[in-house]
Amino acid sequence: MDKPAAGLDEVRQDLGRFPAPVAEEFEKAHPLMKEALNEAQTIAWAESGIEIAEQTVRSWEAAAQFYRTSPKVVGFMPYNYFSKWTECGSDLCKESPTLATAFFDASPGAMSKLRSRHIESWSRLGLSLYKGTWKSSTLSCKFFASSPALLETLTFPELERFVGFLDSLSHRSYDLSSECLTLGQELFPLIGEDRGAFISLASTLVETGWREVKSFFEAGSKALPKIDAGQRLRFLQLAEQLVKNGGTNIPTVMLEISQSMSRLDSDSHASIMTYAEALLEVSPAAVPEFIKGCPLVLDRITMTQLERWYEEGVRILKQNSEGGLAYFKIESSHSEEILEALSSGVEFARVKVVMEMYCRGLAGEQVKLASTEELVSKNIGWVSNESPSTEGSTVFVPLIVDRYPTKDENFAWFKVVSTHQVAHLEFGSFLFEFDEPATLFKNLRGQLEKDKVKPVQTPQELPDVDATSLEQGWVTDMQRFFNLFDDRKLSLDIFTVIEDGRLDARVKLEYPGIKRSYTRIQTDSLGERPEIQSLPAREAMVEFLVRLSLQQYKGIPAPQRYVTEAKKIARIAKRVLRSMATVEDVAEATLRIYAVIAQIPNEEIPPEDWEDLDVGEDEEEYADPEDMEQLLQQLAQGMEMQLRPEGEDEYDSSEEVEYRGDFKPELVQLLTRLRMQPQDQAGEAAGEPITQEMLEELLKNSAELDLQAVEGEIQQTSGQFANNLLKEAGVNLPDSPEFGQGPLVHVDEDGGSLDPTEPQTFVYDEWDFRAEDYKPRWCIVRQKTMAEGDQAYYNTTLHNYGSLVDKVRRQFEMMVPEMFRKVRKLEDGDDIDIDDLIEAIVDMRTGASPSDKFYWRRNKVQRDVAVAFLLDTSASTAEAIDEAKRAPDDWDAPDDPVEYMVWLRTRRGEAMRRSYKRIIDVEKEAIVLIINALESIGDVYGIYGFSGYGRENVEFYTIKELDEAMSDRVKRRIDRVAPLHATRMGPAIRHATSKLERQDARTKLLFLISDGRPQDRGYSREGVEKEYAVHDTRMALEEARRKDIESFCLTVDKNGHDYLKTMCQDIGYEVLDDIYALPERLLYLYRRLTM
């Protein structure tokens, strides 16, 4: 045991060899160290100090420092690391005592943040900076000195990278490196999470322009705080990309960009970054300009419009980089124009809700409003993205209106356009009936049809399919009318112009409020008409008619040669344009005008042979000419065609009047007829169902499609249109042509009734509306308890809805007073009940023994409500919400490859502004909120999800049973609610009904939350079967009602009105326009229903 003591003495002796401070420090530290270490360790410690001191002449200083700091360091780590630390210091000392001193000096501070295992690496980092020179030694020392501060914010790997950066920078300049070290200490706390990216950017900068590094550090500390915290990383990465792409003066650019960003709402930073990143691919130089321009641009337009602004810029950039740069700098007049147009433009998306309701109000039907893009992408014959139109049930309008300099004018245009399209529906353009008499003219249609010689000239004009069956069922009245004319195109042009004109006149009569804007737009349209004199004669006559329909009655040029004809046309046209004419009147007028125009050769008229006509004062009433009979005869024989000269110009349809858009009466009637088909089938078999061949044949005749068909491809194109049309109409196409002639029937599922053999399976009947009877024991419901997930979901959701949760609780608690009822005839209570008191006194006076119970009190009466929530967890609820808006029925989109591509493209286009919240997420959130609310009022409630595949697999998930108490397990189950398969609503409703039936609450409610129509294999597909599912569901709801269970359907499917009307009839339902409103709306409805 002597040895240790002797050791210490030896140490003391050895210390005497060095300058006094060494021994002094030792003596100071020794007592402290003895406490921390055992004797042998203490000796070892003392000896290490001596070793250090012995190394070089100056190393005694390091040794003194070693002794001084040891007591402070030893507490931070176990002994083996302590000796490691000593070793590191000693190694450093071999290289440079100064370094070692600095190392020891910084240790106490650094150790508190550094993991023990990093000690060695840390010392090596310092060493790596030391290159044997005086400057490098200073840098290295400074590194050690700053380490405690740096480790405050950087993790060790980040510190390593930072040192790597300092090292590479020091190859260029030690001073700069040292300054960056200092700046880094201030900067890193500011950047937060994105230090890694920052360091990486800094390292990149060293390679490309090391001189800028310092200003980069300075800029960084100023720029980053201005950027939304979540976007800083992207900002830095963007800056790095700019550097890599050869950008110069990056620090300044960063400062400028951040300056601009700071002027914007931080919510928008993310999207701007997205644009910027995309722009990087096109032109890095434009990125800073784009961002710098943003505040100015966004002052005037919205984020959605920014996309258009951006896209236009990219387009220009691709053509001409200089021009693109100027555009983004807003230094080109084009960018000014775009901005001007965008800022005053009316966006479809913004006015959709209001205008759709407006249209529904006008038409009194479930009219939908959609953008023309959607119509075009259906590829059923409409091709123009710009032209408003309607296909019978939906009004299509352009995505954006920016024709006029002010918003009001643009909106007025939008409104006029919508009104005009709705007028087609409201005033019956598509209700044309061939046999319906006209009101203003003598009916000549029937006569003409009779006289019409069957065209037997050329075989290809004869339909090769069974023509009679076509005529029986599928030739629409409109088509029958156009069949009267040999020049279909001309007749169609005349008809549409007059019909549009009639509607204009009618709208102006019915809606005086819109008259002013209407007239203005008509006048503007007149200004845009082509020069009439430049047209060949027949086209000029049609143009003449267009002018008339736009209410130009004065100074319309007409060829001198045909002045009589023009006047005649005017007289016929004015008759329909000025009064309450019907579509049949228009048809008669068309016939008469056609008879005049068709004979006029389509020849150029020399400029001097024109004359301006005034038709306004021409009050002469139109009367059929005496030779009308003869004229008809001529028409019937196709004489008008023979009269035309050989070499005349080919006839071109007149230019479309923009606000009137695309009007395709024939196609719409056909489409409407096709849509009716499923219903016809449901009743009695109404004629042969249509096949694709027949439809193609029908379409071939139509002038409406010929206009667009590319030459030589007519066959194929009309085939495609036909296919798409059928799809659009919801008609199930047979897969192969062999079955083409067979009638479409509901594809019955095979097999008979099912038996539930496993536990927790239940069997239910299903309603077949065609048979008007139940299919017995048809569906098996498999009941499962939802698996448990994370409870945090429930709490997070409540947290996220913070303010709403409070509000809802308050609202639900307010329901409580309404549940207090006055309870009378009590011995004690709030107040005397005057009736009972009087009774008591009366009794007293009459000598009977009075009752002393004449107090009343408000008592809580048990609310007696049991409710089951049925949650649709079908696959479609996985749709991200923005997409769901676009493709509400994903069932039909992806089948066809062509359509699929369109669908995919729109998806990609949207990817940039897509929100990733799915329908199911909102459903889950709604459930969380309703649970929270229901707990506060104590109603009995159950929550179930349903999905499944096929009738033998209806999955029914219990999230909370009706008689189960709310628990953490329920919370955990909610987390696991996820989209599954299909939606077979009927059995799920029946199962929930059976659960509710067992409750003996006074009020029982079934709340169905869905995202679309019911569909499942063999339950609903396109066409006929859609109806099957809807009817079964309706019957299931009806059964519930018979069992005294009230149902309510809440759907987020915007097209819900179509089928919900059938499905719910007099059962309550609601269609949510805004899915995000679901939670709030659910709560509201629940309160209203149970109050």
Added chain:
Amino acid sequence: MSSSTQTLYRSYIIEEYHLKEEPYYVPIGDEVELFEAAYHQKIPVLFKGPTGCGKTKFIEYMSYRLGRPLTKILGKTNTRKAPDSDSQSLPLITIACHEDLTASDLVGRYLLEGNNTVWIDGPLSRAVKAGGICYLDEIVEARKDTTVLIHPLTDHRRMLPVEKRGELLEAADGFLLVLSYNPGYQSALKDLKHSTRQRFVAMEFGYPPRDIEAEIVQHESGVDAGTSLQLAKLGEKVRNLREHGLGEGASTRLLIYAGQLITQGIAPRRACQVAINWAVTDDASVQSSIGELISSIFE
């Protein structure tokens, strides 16, 4: 009650209130014949229909129309002779139902008067005695135990039991019970019990067609024919929006209000805005849609 001070108000004993002038009513279908038939056969009637479509007006009209000679007890505060005792209308007793409407509220109760108690008949008893039409408005609002009270009155018995007095009141000949109810309310708790509703014949009321509605609006508000037609058109369009956030369409009553404002010189658009648009909805987007409809129809 006769005194030298002149009363500044008019009040009537409930069953003695008679309409003096023929109420304005334009029949839409065969409702007048139906009601007359029911009345003569003493079958109680249930009116269904949205608010402001003319249910109350109809019952007033019918009570006038069915009026028959009846000794009129002169008004309490009014010693004048009835102007023309031949053209009397049936007494019409309207009771607005509410949640706390109790049986005694309908049948009657004892009141303390000095040291005595006095029996006061409730409005239903009065109607039963006087043989008038008793019109229970918005019956679903009443408590269910109250509605049961009317059962004996509505079948062949035509009796009203008055428990407190221990008597059974037999309904006078002219007595008829009429209920009104608006099925538009979606509350699960407020529906008519089947045992109640199956004691009535039901007549459904809807808003009148455009032409008739225009005529009504014109008559009631005094606007010109053109404007009233526009108002009726607007009403029709707004009603198209039911199921789109509008619980009920614009009622004829509201159209009349708008018309009345217009006759007072308010600009049509503004009148429609306050009387129709803002009255039917609080939803901003529905409001702007209706706003667009208004601005299309009115200049």
